[in-house]
Amino acid sequence: MIIGQIQEGIVLDHITAGRGMKIYDVLGLGNLDCAVAVIVNADSEKMGKKDIIKISGPIDIDFRMVGLLDSNVTVNIISGGTVVKREKIELPEKITGVLKCKNPRCITTTEQELQHVFKLCNEEEKVYRCIYCETKAEFSSVE
Amino acid sequence: MRSIIDIMDLSVEEIDGLLNVAEDIIANPKKYAKVCDGKKLATLFFEPSTRTRLSFEAAMYELGGNVIGFSDANSSSSSKGESVADTARVISCYADIIAMRHPKEGAPYVASLNASIPVINAGDGGHNHPTQTLADLLTIKREKGRFDSLTVGLCGDLKFGRTVHSLISALSRYENIKFVMISPDELCIPDYVKQNVLIPNGIEYTEERSLEDAMPGLDILYMTRVQKERFFNEADYIRLKDTYILTPEKLAHAKEDLCIMHPLPRVNEISVAVDNDKRACYFKQVLNGKYMRMALILKLLEVQV
């Protein structure tokens, strides 16, 4: 299966098979004006099967949330029809408004207008803690 | 403008500075009697804690300042649904510094993000209580004269005791500190304290079940309350509670210069018969808490003496 080469844009490659649509949702790619293709279960020499997302057109999205969902993903930046930059996704320093703090004693449980914010505390083990009460984030709600 | 939410907000050097100021206050109280003239401390206590509140208020009065505030949530505007953020903004118009106690973890941090004056965390749920740790550190300095090369016994509820966790963090920054954790299995030190503090800092520690066995090696014995509600069943509580009560008999093989500490209030975990022992330091700790709060208020208000 071939989806045309893009001239300008971004390709998220090596997505663990089955996670492509989740990443599409979390990044809100459905709200973009440009063309987006999600390819699921593509053949991969390295991974057997993989998902790929191709976004055509210049966009400005913070891809670091993807690092939480899938640490395999590589980002390819395409310009003039060729890959000009290829990089692994780094974890975001802060996660704002995506995860909820599960600690019943946390101030976020009584102050509804407070943003739920988690800070990266251990990169290797992907440990995020609530900036208010330091409770460890549970990723089950995004995974 | 600086706030203190967690004891680890202060560097070792800054803590040294606070200890020196506190000792200077003890030596020359008159020199400090008017240095906060015209300044106001707001004690915002969303849950009652009379001891901590009075310590802050006494500290401010002894610096020549004044105090405004409330002592429980019912007399504050939070009972009308005002947010912590708004309370912090409003109080910033009236006072020069805030000491906040709140049942919810992180509330003083939220206040510090919104206040235009310094905020001191005076206890947020089971989370942080940095001025208690400052009191503990001044007590250790005055009693032992050093923070390095100490064997520190921590006894009782090491699972939920926030004062114990903060003290471990604070002392882990000094050389050659050894901890002896003495608790029932049910209340032993949580894994995250080991993973985040003890192991990365290479701190030596042992876990014991018996207070008497651990006693002879200790330079400091930090007692905490074993609360009945922490146990799943009454039988376990009854079986274990006496094991962790300090009595003159259990001190028979303790060092002559042991320093016995407790964050208070005590219920029965230290027998009153121990109070007259010269090694009992827990009432000195209360006094030291006031001096460290004075030093901290001066630092945050940037008052030059």
Ligand SMILES: [Zn+2]
């Ligand atoms: Zn929280």
